[in-house]
Amino acid sequence: MRARRFKTQADVDRYVADGNGFGEGDSYKPWLRVQDVPSRGRSRKVQGMKVNRIHQVFSDLEYRYLTVLEFSERVVDIREQYPLFPTEEAQQIAARLGIAYPRYPATTVPYVMTTDFLVTCVDAAGQKYTAARTLKYSDELTTDKSLQRRLEKFELEQALWASKGVTDWGIVTEDMLGRALTRNLEWLRHGGMPQQRHLAQPDVQRLFLDHLAFFVSADRTLASVIRTVANAIRLPYSDAVMLFKHLVWQKAIVFDIQAVELQLSGSCLSLTFSDQSSSRKAA
Numbered sequence: 250m251r252a253r254r255f256k257t258q259a260d261v262d263r264y265v266a267d268g269n270g271f272g273e274g275d276s277y278k279p280w281l282r283v284q285d286v287p288s289r290g291r292s293r294k295v296q297g298m299k300v301n302r303i304h305q306v307f308s309d310l311e312y313r314y315l316t317v318l319e320f321s322e323r324v325v326d327i328r329e330q331y332p333l334f335p336t337e338e339a340q341q342i343a344a345r346l347g348i349a350y351p352r353y354p355a356t357t358v359p360y361v362m363t364t365d366f367l368v369t370c371v372d373a374a375g376q377k378y379t380a381a382r383t384l385k386y387s388d389e390l391t392t393d394k395s396l397q398r399r400l401e402k403f404e405l406e407q408a409l410w411a412s413k414g415v416t417d418w419g420i421v422t423e424d425m426l427g428r429a430l431t432r433n434l435e436w437l438r439h440g441g442m443p444q445q446r447h448l449a450q451p452d453v454q455r456l457f458l459d460h461l462a463f464f465v466s467a468d469r470t471l472a473s474v475i476r477t478v479a480n481a482i483r484l485p486y487s488d489a490v491m492l493f494k495h496l497v498w499q500k501a502i503v504f505d506i507q508a509v510e511l512q513l514s515g516s517c518l519s520l521t522f523s524d525q526s527s528s529r530k531a532a
Contacts, residue, residue: 252284252285252286253282253285255353255356255358255361256353256355256356256358257356257358258358258359260358261336261358261361264280265334269332270331270332270334270361273326273328273369274300274302274326275300275301275302276302277300277302277326277328279304279305279328279329279330279331280330280331280332280361280363281305281307281330281363282305282330283305283306283307286307291308291309291312292306292307292308293306293312294306295312295315297319297327298319298438298498299318299319299324299325299326299327300326300327304327304329305329305330306329307330308384308386310384310385310386310421310422310423310426311329311365311366311384313423313426313431313434313435314365314366314382314384314421314426315327315329315366316431316434316435316438317426317430317431317434318366318368319438320434320437320498321370322500323370323371323372324368324369324370325369325370325371325377326368326369327366327367327368327369328366328367328368328369329365329366329367330363330365331363331364331365331366331367331381332361332362332363333361333362333363333364333406333409333410334361336359336361338409338412339359339362339405339409340359342405342408342409342412343405346401346404346405346408348401348402348404348405349401350405351402362402362405362406362409364381364382364383364406364410365382365383365384366381366382366384367379367380367381367382368380368381368382378417379415379417380415380417380418380419381406381410381415381417381418381419382418382419382420382421383403383406383418383419383420383421384420384421384422385399385420385421385422386422386423387422387423387424390420390422403420406418427507428510429506429507429508429509429510430506430507432510432511433506433510433511434506436494436511437494437497437498437511438498439494440490440491440492440493440494440495440498445488445491448488448491448492448495453482453484453492454492454495454496454501456482457478457482457484457489457492457493457496458496458501458502458522460477460478460481460482461474461475461478461493461502461520461522462520462522464477464478464481465517465520466517467516467517467519468516469516469517470513470514470515470516470517471511471512471513471514471515471516471517471518472513472514473517474517475489475490475493475513476489490513497511500523501522501523502520502521502522502523503520503521503522503523504518504519504520504521505519
């Protein structure tokens with residue numbers, strides 16, 4: 250599909266009328282699509298694991314942050330490329346702050362500002378709250394001729410969310426995510442939703458966990474342990490790897506995911522099994 254170009258206010262109004270930028274959960278339609286905006290890195294459309302729809306992410310950083318949000322048990326909804334409506338209110342706040350409100354290139358049409366991720370979370374007491382996150386690479390926050398304008402837009406974005414009662418606004422950089430965490434989640438995500446129906450059966454998963462808890466050893470590689478388990482329960486090795494990923498993603502297998510990078514060829518990690526039938530901790 251071709252990129253959208255907003256040349257008149259009627260173009261914006263038509264896009265709004267189509268429901269873009271509205272909805273929740275599976276029904277949410279991002280304001281921007283990957284083909285609408287030049288991206289840094291690999292823009293892509295990603296099938297959601299937490300929310301059953303296609304996510305539109307514009308960079309590797311956005312994709313990695315999406316995996317972090319999907320892995321978090323506190324996150325219940327993810328809305329990317331979220332528009333800051335109404336535009337009239339945004340312009341008023343900009344004027345009050347002394348910030349020039351952006352326009353679409355070569356037009357006088359007010360720009361529809363967006364937040365990279367609007368996230369619905371649940372706190373420890375079970376109460377829902379909303380957090381807004383803007384993603385930037387670290388080098389975009391260093392001194393250059395564009396930094397002042399970028400900081401103005403951050404100030405405006407934060408003020409806009411505050412006016413809507415959302416005070417949990419922040420900037421996320423690649424340094425905040427951590428190398429081990431993002432690498433682990435990218436690897437795990439490919440097995441987070443096993444397509445083979447038999448792998449989703451509770452009895453198969455329980456059997457896998459029981460055998461994994463029995464065979465796990467720091468003296469062996471992770472691949473060796475998984476292969477032994479696969480042979481013992483008569484699963485193809487590739488299915489066993491997928492099931493291992495799935496069970497880590499589902500928190501049935503737990504390890505220090507932020508500090509230790511998972512590698513099949515590396516030593517087997519210290520694993521904790523949250524499943525009650527496999528509650529032993531292996532060193």
